[in-house]
Amino acid sequence: MEPLQNDRLLRALLREPVDVTPVWMMRQAGRYLPEYRATRERAGSFMDLCRSPELACEVTLQPLERFPLDAAILFSDILTVPDAMGLGLYFSEGEGPRFERPLRSRGEIERLPVPDPEQELGYVMDAVRTIRRELRGRVPLIGFSGSPWTLSTYMVEGGSSKEYAHIKGMLFDRPELLHRLLDTLARSVTAYLNAQIAAGAQAVMVFDTWGGILTPRDYREFSLRYMEQIVAGLEREAEGRRVPVILFTKGGGDWLEAMADTGCDALGVDWTLDLGDARRRVGDRVALQGNMDPAVLYSSPERIRREVVTILESYGRGGGHVFNLGHGIHQHVDPEHAAAFVEAVHELSAPMHRE
Amino acid sequence: MEPLQNDRLLRALLREPVDVTPVWMMRQAGRYLPEYRATRERAGSFMDLCRSPELACEVTLQPLERFPLDAAILFSDILTVPDAMGLGLYFSEGEGPRFERPLRSRGEIERLPVPDPEQELGYVMDAVRTIRRELRGRVPLIGFSGSPWTLSTYMVEGGSSKEYAHIKGMLFDRPELLHRLLDTLARSVTAYLNAQIAAGAQAVMVFDTWGGILTPRDYREFSLRYMEQIVAGLEREAEGRRVPVILFTKGGGDWLEAMADTGCDALGVDWTLDLGDARRRVGDRVALQGNMDPAVLYSSPERIRREVVTILESYGRGGGHVFNLGHGIHQHVDPEHAAAFVEAVHELSAPMHRE
Numbered sequence: 001m002e003p004l005q006n007d008r009l010l011r012a013l014l015r016e017p018v019d020v021t022p023v024w025m026m027r028q029a030g031r032y033l034p035e036y037r038a039t040r041e042r043a044g045s046f047m048d049l050c051r052s053p054e055l056a057c058e059v060t061l062q063p064l065e066r067f068p069l070d071a072a073i074l075f076s077d078i079l080t081v082p083d084a085m086g087l088g089l090y091f092s093e094g095e096g097p098r099f100e101r102p103l104r105s106r107g108e109i110e111r112l113p114v115p116d117p118e119q120e121l122g123y124v125m126d127a128v129r130t131i132r133r134e135l136r137g138r139v140p141l142i143g144f145s146g147s148p149w150t151l152s153t154y155m156v157e158g159g160s161s162k163e164y165a166h167i168k169g170m171l172f173d174r175p176e177l178l179h180r181l182l183d184t185l186a187r188s189v190t191a192y193l194n195a196q197i198a199a200g201a202q203a204v205m206v207f208d209t210w211g212g213i214l215t216p217r218d219y220r221e222f223s224l225r226y227m228e229q230i231v232a233g234l235e236r237e238a239e240g241r242r243v244p245v246i247l248f249t250k251g252g253g254d255w256l257e258a259m260a261d262t263g264c265d266a267l268g269v270d271w272t273l274d275l276g277d278a279r280r281r282v283g284d285r286v287a288l289q290g291n292m293d294p295a296v297l298y299s300s301p302e303r304i305r306r307e308v309v310t311i312l313e314s315y316g317r318g319g320g321h322v323f324n325l326g327h328g329i330h331q332h333v334d335p336e337h338a339a340a341f342v343e344a345v346h347e348l349s350a351p352m353h354r355e
Numbered sequence: 356m357e358p359l360q361n362d363r364l365l366r367a368l369l370r371e372p373v374d375v376t377p378v379w380m381m382r383q384a385g386r387y388l389p390e391y392r393a394t395r396e397r398a399g400s401f402m403d404l405c406r407s408p409e410l411a412c413e414v415t416l417q418p419l420e421r422f423p424l425d426a427a428i429l430f431s432d433i434l435t436v437p438d439a440m441g442l443g444l445y446f447s448e449g450e451g452p453r454f455e456r457p458l459r460s461r462g463e464i465e466r467l468p469v470p471d472p473e474q475e476l477g478y479v480m481d482a483v484r485t486i487r488r489e490l491r492g493r494v495p496l497i498g499f500s501g502s503p504w505t506l507s508t509y510m511v512e513g514g515s516s517k518e519y520a521h522i523k524g525m526l527f528d529r530p531e532l533l534h535r536l537l538d539t540l541a542r543s544v545t546a547y548l549n550a551q552i553a554a555g556a557q558a559v560m561v562f563d564t565w566g567g568i569l570t571p572r573d574y575r576e577f578s579l580r581y582m583e584q585i586v587a588g589l590e591r592e593a594e595g596r597r598v599p600v601i602l603f604t605k606g607g608g609d610w611l612e613a614m615a616d617t618g619c620d621a622l623g624v625d626w627t628l629d630l631g632d633a634r635r636r637v638g639d640r641v642a643l644q645g646n647m648d649p650a651v652l653y654s655s656p657e658r659i660r661r662e663v664v665t666i667l668e669s670y671g672r673g674g675g676h677v678f679n680l681g682h683g684i685h686q687h688v689d690p691e692h693a694a695a696f697v698e699a700v701h702e703l704s705a706p707m708h709r710e
Binding site for chain 2: 163173214254271273293295303
């Protein structure tokens with residue numbers, strides 16, 4: 001492997017000093033880029049794109065050709081793990097992800113296998129290896145997975161949901177069955193992320209997209225606890241460096257303190273929190289990643305710069321901040337505005353890192 | 356008017372002692388009730404139902420025939436005000452509410468009228484009067500409106516939205532134009548709620564369904580400020596009693612302290628907060644209304660009772676709590692489960708109100 005030329009991301013995630021605040025964007029390889037749409041068109045379906053290591057590598061690198069981003073993130077989907085468990089993932093137009101065989105019965109849950117990442121998910125590991133090779137040490141590569149709770153919502157509902165009737169019915173009336181499912185998922189995700197690290201991921205992030213629909217009690221019991229299990233089971237060093245772990249619960253701003261206690265290195269923060277308040281709450285236990293409202297990218301470059309200043313000043317001086325959006329970049333954003341955002345973070349943060 | 360026989364709701368909203376914790380359910384007149392579906396069928400469209408004072412009264416009273424609820428809430432829609440401003444509200448299958456003429460230009464916003472509630476919204480006032488007459492003093496009637504910010508999202512987007520590109524574009528790039536719109540809406544909502552109070556509403560609630568998509572700074576500037584303007588402009592006494600005002604920002608748990616400072620009497624709280632924590636944060640400034648996850652109603656009556664106990668104990672002894680769901684009741688809930696919920700609140704809270 002070629003040596004890492006830009007390690008700002010890894011340093012900031014470990015709260016070490018940096019020259020400028022590192023920045024990347026959730027869903028930076030995505031539909032707002034015309035070159036992504038062209039590759040997607042060539043690939044066929046969305047899953048065909050995920051399953052081709054060459055094409056997944058191509059779209060992972062596309063935003064780095066345009067913008068001086070400080071990280072690449074593996075192009076994949078959070079639902080590859082349940083798909084590898086045999087649920088049959090597909091994407092239907094306008095409906096989002098669906099499973100051919102949603103889980104409902106005790107028997108189905110008890111028979112659920114822990115997939116071997118190098119077998120059933122070998123295409124993801126091939127993508128990680130291909131991307132690392134093609135990155136040639138420019139920036140670190142972030143691997144990722146969905147959280148057990150978030151994966152379980154899709155697996156039990158059969159797809160996206162508004163009311164979560166099935167999964168919450170299970171949570172309230174058959175909690176021991178849900179715990180069984182979540183434990184299987186936690187073991188599967190741990191193996192999946194460790195395989196990504198072995199294949200070359202230099203940081204990993206767990207996306208808990210639906211933790212925010214739970215009560216504080218249920219969040220701890222059904223989501224946070226399994227993320228903690230994953231954090232405890234991860235290989236935290238590779239290629240002689242620490243591999244930082246980032247947890248992100250969308251809408252989980254009330255629970256930052258508990259999340260910081262899991263042993264992770266950093267927390268993703270959405271835009272409904274003031275970043276300075278979040279920093280005061282977690283102290284020096286973890287770094288923070290966020291937290292610009294992605295809708296700001298619809299506005300003018302001047303307005304984007306002002307929002308970047310507001311967030312940088314809210315966080316304050318010193319390391320431990322990775323700039324990001326509070327959610328994935330929207331598909332109708334002008335790429336020039338994303339360029340203005342990335343440039344603004346580097347330029348405007350530099351004075352805050354000088355002695 | 357016949358004297359009020361059950362004033363638990365009004366007493367609890369003003370933090371006065373009660374014999375048992377009062378309870379009602381957001382969207383209690385709704386699709387989970389077969390008798391509602393029958394009336395809705397007879398009415399024709401959803402808006403036809405809202406526009407008929409007799410049918411609106413009929414569905415308002417339906418849940419009270421089934422359950423010993425402590426309040427009735429006017430059956431209507433939050434979008435009646437923009438409809439009365441000339442935007443042309445309609446409901447399309449599967450898409451939710453839409454406006455024929457969404458607002459985009461400065462001219463459209465500057466020409467927007469403040470509707471006369473007894474003229475363009477006379478059907479709502481007739482419904483309030485009809486319901487009060489038919490209630491015959493059994494329980495108080497709650498009137499309501501959408502918040503200016505929430506109404507503006509529908510008016511500018513033209514309906515429901517996932518990314519809020521237009522309204523946030525206006526917020527970031529033309530804030531003075533959005534302020535103009537929000538001020539017109541705040542004046543319209545104030546007149547609308549005052550007319551409801553004059554017609555017989557005994558408490559009023561402002562639903563800020565989309566305040567939770569804003570940053571803390573933008574929430575204060577574009578949502579809370581206009582709710583404060585409304586609270587300041589309301590007639591707070593009618594028929595010799597105080598008319599309590601409830602504010603509810605879904606996903607606004609981080610901002611309870613600021614909401615309590617508006618001068619309102621009570622705050623609605625969704626289920627992502629622990630109610631005891633919320634009480635400690637607002638102290639004796641306001642009452643709290645909430646906060647059971649509506650999905651609990653999918654589970655067994657025994658499980659529902661346990662959740663009711665958890666929430667009652669979290670709030671603790673004494674007045675100032677109105678039990679409710681943290682969001683509208685889901686349409687697939689069994690009405691027997693709603694009955695178990697209401698009964699559990701009354702039965703299990705009684706010991707907590709004894710000396």
